[in-house]
Amino acid sequence: MKDQLFATLDTTVRSLELPNGRQSVISDTVGFIRKLPTHLIASFRSTLAEAADADVLVHVVDCSHAAFREQIAVVHQTLEDLEIGEKSTLLVLNKSDAIAEDERNQLEIEYPNSILISAEKGLNLDVLLLTMQQAAERGSTTVSILIPYSEMNLLKTIYESGEIHSRIDGDDGSTIEITIPHDKKERFMRLCGVYVQK
Structure with a gap:
């Protein structure tokens, strides 16, 4: 596997069992990047168009990244441009173990409906799955x-x-x-x- 930015724009699809036993399909789209090269914009948007069919959008952000707030804004604007900005969306702040406790507390205030997790350490993944289940049931x-x-x-x-x-x-x-x-x-x-x- 090559470690290249946008070596592929393909969506990865996986099966996931929610806490209630319901089987769900997770589509992992390519990550967002600001100032995407022009020749990739159409492909990028077409992969994101799959989000229109989702029951719930799970927006995972690396909260240890210096520009994560800007990344959140770019995602939000792109979803608005695709006319799917009103979809039920869960904001998931990953790598919360990599930031200080006072920063985590600030994020909980700034993004009150978000879920702070650490995928690497398995922190709050149970909360994420339960919240995904509840969001899917509401939808x-x-x-x-x-x-x-x-x-x-x-x-x-x-x-x-x-x-x-x-x-x-x-x-x-x-x-x-x-x-x-x-x-x-x-x-x-x-x-x-x-x-x-x-």
């Missing part, structure tokens, strides 16, 4: 639907719309319990809303 709706056998053509759409918790085939059709992210809910309800069980 979704769980419903039970009864799909008649005559409408089985909707199954592909249903399975692509969210996380399936159960499917029970009965006399009248398939009863499916599904958690749907809010950004997919409107389309889902338009196609399948008539089948939602009250």
Whole structure:
């Protein structure tokens, strides 16, 4: 593996189990840099466009870096430019073990909704996972639907719309319990809303 800045702009995707046992997919995009070379801007933005599909954005910042506040501002502005600045975002201040206690205390005041962690030492990773779980749950709706056998053509759409918790085939059709992210809910309800069980 080469140690070169932007040797690749590919997104790394990993599976992650949240504390409630829910399987999640984590997409790790390329890091931000100020004054990105012009020839990389389009590629950089296209990798970040994947963030539009996320239930939760987790913005990890090296809080021991001298210019981390500027980096936070650059990320925020880029997300605004991509029109996804309103997405649920967790600010994670990594390498908190590398700064003095009074600096950590100041960061907790300055960024009250942030999570201070040390990935290297495993500090507060449990808090991060729980907070990610809670944010994902706030950004979704769980419903039970009864799909008649005559409408089985909707199954592909249903399975692509969210996380399936159960499917029970009965006399009248398939009863499916599904958690749907809010950004997919409107389309889902338009196609399948008539089948939602009250």
